[in-house]
Amino acid sequence: MCSQRFSRSSHGRPPGPGSRRARSTSSAVGGGKSIASISALACSGLRLGSRCGPRRSRHRSAIVAGSAAPRSPWTSRRRPWAAAIPSRRRPARPSRRRSTTGRGMGIAAPGVRAVRWASMRTCSTSSSAESQPARDGGARRLRVAAVQMRFLPTIDGNLAAIERLLAAAARRRADAVLFPECATTGYGYDFARLRPAEVRAALEAVGRLAARHGTNVLVGSPVFGRGGLYNGLVVFDRRGRATHCYAKCHLTEMDRSHFTPGNAVSLFEIDGIAATSVICHERRYPELVRLAVMAGARILFHPNAGMDPLAVSRKKRCGKDGIVARAFENAIYYVFANSVGPQGQGRWSAGDSKIVGPDEKVLALADNHGEAVIAADLDMSQATGVYARRGMEGPRFLAARWKQMVRAVTKQAARSLRGFDLPEARG
16 A cells, blocks of 8 residues: 555654655655655555645545535625635645535535534535435524514604513513514604614614623614615624614615615524525515525515505405415525504504414414514424525526525625614624
């Protein structure tokens, strides 16, 4: 065997080319050839081990073995979903051993367990079955709550309602609590007279509540930014820090009179689980959800503020709002939090907040006339995102485009807090 021709150092690696033993071994074998060239001839390409090659080759070997993945240039350590997208930079000496599972997909194969993905505990990327265990090998559960609230005309009144309803959700030991669209102000607020200091103070209050109860809070709120006023969703972690801000992209006619459209797809983490969001009217644009699920999201948070004539609102109470279909077609969980009751100007919100599973089952449902806090335990091993992942494979002529778009989504996710006036914003 090749290993018998060379004496090894005390660390188990072959002597370097400049060492005394290397020179004597080289001359004994003949011709003064280097160890690398002799090993190539003697072993017919057999690798001596990952330590023999350069560091880049060793890193590639670790990827094939399933221990780590190359770090994308736009990704920080706190955003693990981007490890699902392979880096464009190729190693200098790739390993001869390659994994064929998942080839041609923009998501890491099941054997390629990325370090940052391991902390997410999302589902396997294998498309061989529709239900796969979580990436960390065990079932991960997350208790989520959706708050259905009645808007009040003042910010202080709405903050008092948020405090009361969040306390109720915390008593049910919710890991994440979703509030409706524009929960800090109410959707009928006179946004023309809203000032940045008012919004910042309201969001600081929500952050303190999140830290007090030790839970993740997702609250709909107007947010000031470089382009003006946005219709946003702000995510606070268990320590009360703002970790993500999504600005509504597709605006309604009422939105356009006050808000600036956003320019990103939502992608963030809740306790290490990748999630996404849309706001109100955006349920009609499935590509916002699909791209995020392709990038790894397994929960969709949807804050809403119903502003319909009473007759239209009554029709919506039947629950035929597309939510179940969106959960099923992406194989994800769907959390929907709506306002309820009269909204002013003859408009009404139907309530009907709900939590839906990947199998189309409604796990929790609020009524249509009062405030409520609904909760459900989510078994994340059931949220596979399988149909979105399969969608990346065909038609084949679109496969490269899907991967390109997913890379763009993850790149923007790393900058989700930039440009917004938020308290203690941290990325």
